[in-house]
Amino acid sequence: MITFRNREIANEQLVLDSKTELYYLGPALTLRNCTLVVKVPRKALVVNQVRLIDCTIEVARVLKNFGWDSVHLKGCRFKGRFVGNDFGNWRDATQATIVDCDFSSAHVDQCRFLHCDVRTLRFPPWPYFTLFAPARRAAELAALPWPGKYGRVIAQSIAEEPPSTVALTYAAPDLAKFCGTTPEAIKALIEKLDGVYY
Structure with missing residues (x-):
């Protein structure tokens, strides 16, 4: 198990690519101006109480049916293939937020955007x-x-x-x-x- 928690990381590239480990991001993790490269499937990635601010999120394989329901996303750019993802939280708007994010360079299919102001988002x-x-x-x-x-x-x-x-x-x-x-x-x-x- 590889864990990033209880800290702020700025201006770094985090590559999640282990073929044998699970990645836990959070709780109490903030990534600022980072590039997060996800090369693992949904089942190998857990995010909880994470803030991503002005980050680039790149998925190297299809990220399917993933819930960003405990992540606060602000000013992020998305690249890669997102299928069946939920951005925001459908139960409680305080648990997850998405604002000023750019999906214009991503493959986005069957994705829901919940409890957010879509005027701040760029869609493909x-x-x-x-x-x-x-x-x-x-x-x-x-x-x-x-x-x-x-x-x-x-x-x-x-x-x-x-x-x-x-x-x-x-x-x-x-x-x-x-x-x-x-x-x-x-x-x-x-x-x-x-x-x-x-």
């Missing part, structure tokens, strides 16, 4: 798209004729988002592949919507 442009306020607009979004064989599955999953979900980002090529359609068909649908960034 097309072929990615971000639905704003999906929980509040659940009925509207679920009623749309999402294309492809599994379009109804997508509509249903959007309708079931918790109220704290303020944005939901998809990679159109990945969604199109899952649904058995094309990114162009998805774009034709979202072009008719308000509250979407692409």
Whole structure:
């Protein structure tokens, strides 16, 4: 087990790459102006009560279904592939925050942004798209004729988002592949919507 806790680290590069150890970040860890390179899968990484300020977070492999629900993120840049990640905390807005962060150079698919001000965030442009306020607009979004064989599955999953979900980002090529359609068909649908960034 490799642990970073009860300290502040500034202007360093932390590479999490052990093939045999688990990494524990926190509690009471602050990284400032650091580069955090994650080369381990979700099951080898635990974060708890961590502050990342003006950091670059690079994932060298897909980071799938990871919860940033006890991390405060401010001014961070994300690179690499994030699939099914939750940024913020859907139960308690004080447990995790995300502000002034940049995802424009990241692959972001099926990621939720919770209890945050999306106006401070930069999302990746097309072929990615971000639905704003999906929980509040659940009925509207679920009623749309999402294309492809599994379009109804997508509509249903959007309708079931918790109220704290303020944005939901998809990679159109990945969604199109899952649904058995094309990114162009998805774009034709979202072009008719308000509250979407692409």
